[in-house]
Amino acid sequence: MHVIAAYDIGEKRVAKVLKTFRKYLTWIQNSVFMGDITKAQLEKLKMELFEIIDEDYDQVLFFKLNSAKMLKSETLGKEFNPLDNFI
């Protein structure tokens, strides 16, 4: 499946969250990751994030699609580095 993840994380925990995301997805903007991921990998990512975040203050949103082909992207401003699997 294809996932866009956007997070809003307290400063103390943001570096750990970033490091965890990097293992599974591609960093595309300040607090946005994206990429193809299996259901099992996504569960693993969520469990790892769950260990780091403070549930009362932090938030991670996942937007899940069957395929990247369903998505069209567009950038305003600074160049966006298109990913291989990004249409």
Added chain:
Amino acid sequence: MHVIAAYDIGEKRVAKVLKTFRKYLTWIQNSVFMGDITKAQLEKLKMELFEIIDEDYDQVLFFKLNSAKMLKSETLGKEFNPLDNFI
């Protein structure tokens, strides 16, 4: 169409960008907006944003889908207020 927009905007311009987005989409996280929008409205939003942002420093990413039904969302941490058209 359904749109997720994520922005990374310099502090001086962020309030104006937020105000502009609010006219067209729903604020769902720190720097993420979402909602149904027509092609004409999206063009209008982009033109308005283009007047505000500094192209060398700021970035707005748009992820466009035919329908919100293609998307499944999931939240980790703080509650996410689901939108009417959000599945």
